Amino acid sequence: MLAKEIRFIERFKAQASHAAQVQSRVKKLDKIEKLEPPRRRRTLTFAFPPMPRSGEDVVKLAGVGKAYGSKVIYDNLDLMIRRKERWAVMGVNGAGKSTLLKLVAGEIAADAGTVTLGASVRLGYFAQHAMELLDPDKTVYETLEEAFPLASVGTLKSLGGCFGFSGGDIDKICRVLSGGEKARVVMARLLFDRPNLLVLDEPTNHLDLATKEMLLTSLRDFEGTMLFVSHDRRFLSALSNRVLELVPEGIHAYGGGYLEYVARSGHEAPGLRA
Ligand SMILES: Nc1ncnc2c1ncn2[C@@H]1O[C@H](COP(=O)(O)OP(=O)(O)O)[C@@H](O)[C@H]1O
Ligand SMILES: [Mg+2]
Structure with a gap:
């Protein structure tokens, strides 16, 4: 939603015909508390580097x-x-x-x-x-x-x-x-x-x-x-x-x-x- 609204604002902010709509969206966005999206931790599989072979x-x-x-x-x-x-x-x-x-x-x-x-x-x-x-x-x-x-x-x-x-x-x-x-x-x-x-x-x-x-x-x-x-x-x-x-x-x-x-x-x- 945030991305969509920001796209709208960016697109129409320079156009007088949309000034009111842009204004109201900016206000709306300001009022919303923005949280960082949880970051997904990527876990790659660790591959062992080649190791020396031990005795039996x-x-x-x-x-x-x-x-x-x-x-x-x-x-x-x-x-x-x-x-x-x-x-x-x-x-x-x-x-x-x-x-x-x-x-x-x-x-x-x-x-x-x-x-x-x-x-x-x-x-x-x-x-x-x-x-x-x-x-x-x-x-x-x-x-x-x-x-x-x-x-x-x-x-x-x-x-x-x-x-x-x-x-x-x-x-x-x-x-x-x-x-x-x-x-x-x-x-x-x-x-x-x-x-x-x-x-x-x-x-x-x-x-x-x-x-x-x-x-x-x-x-x-x-x-x-x-x-x-x-x-x-x-x-x-x-x-x-x-x-x-x-x-x-x-x-x-x-x-x-x-x-x-x-x-x-x-x-x-x-x-x-x-
Ligand atoms: N440094 C130490 N001094 C005195 N007693 C110890 C010490 N380390 C371990 N113990 C005792 O030896 C026993 C075995 O401990 P531990 O090998 O750590 O057991 P586990 O890992 O199976 O829980 C336990 O009763 C513990 O309290
Ligand atoms: Mg132990």
Whole structure:
């Protein structure tokens, strides 16, 4: 309506015969409160840049022990993660999911035993609180530029675009970003770094639906190895081909994906959200 009225005014404003009509339309338009139309966020699918191939043995935990004070989380844990396996780690709150991911990512050290990453493993770790570690004073663009100083302006802009930062959004400083936007910046930086082992701790918690879809599509095509925690059924079922269940008695490893786990165990993951 606005566009139509403006066209009318533009067309007839110089003609005396229409002066009254033009006047009344200008007045009418002035009275209308004008809102910015909601911008549709375009999400392009992010394609992984080619990554180096890792060896067949990607992560090996041997006799791993980990306790916080007197609280024992792992005792004599053995686990082998091989190339192209995608392990979904499940367990109730406090079961030790994040602790396992931190051990693999090298964020914390084991009290006993060894955690070994295989040859040519390139780790990408998304911590449960990764968004809090962004420099609040840097813009989205500067954050990406700092991580990839050799990438061209165009490359970084299209990377931002894939993660929903189109137009001026890429020049926003991280301080003003929402939780979901911060998660998108972290994810863009992580995935563009050509990891072949992704360790993701609840990556979808702050993501909006469109970004979740985009991430799911990208991760489906990921050629590497994954160890992840998610409470999202679609992520679990679409991405996992192995399940590691943390229970009070210890760990259960399932050789199939999440759907097989559900079929065999007769129940879903604890804490599933949708
Ligand atoms: N740095 C720490 N100091 C003391 N206790 C911790 C620390 N980190 C985790 N814990 C405890 O260890 C247990 C496992 O934590 P975590 O691995 O984060 O569980 P999950 O990710 O499965 O919810 C929880 O009881 C938690 O409170
Ligand atoms: Mg956790």
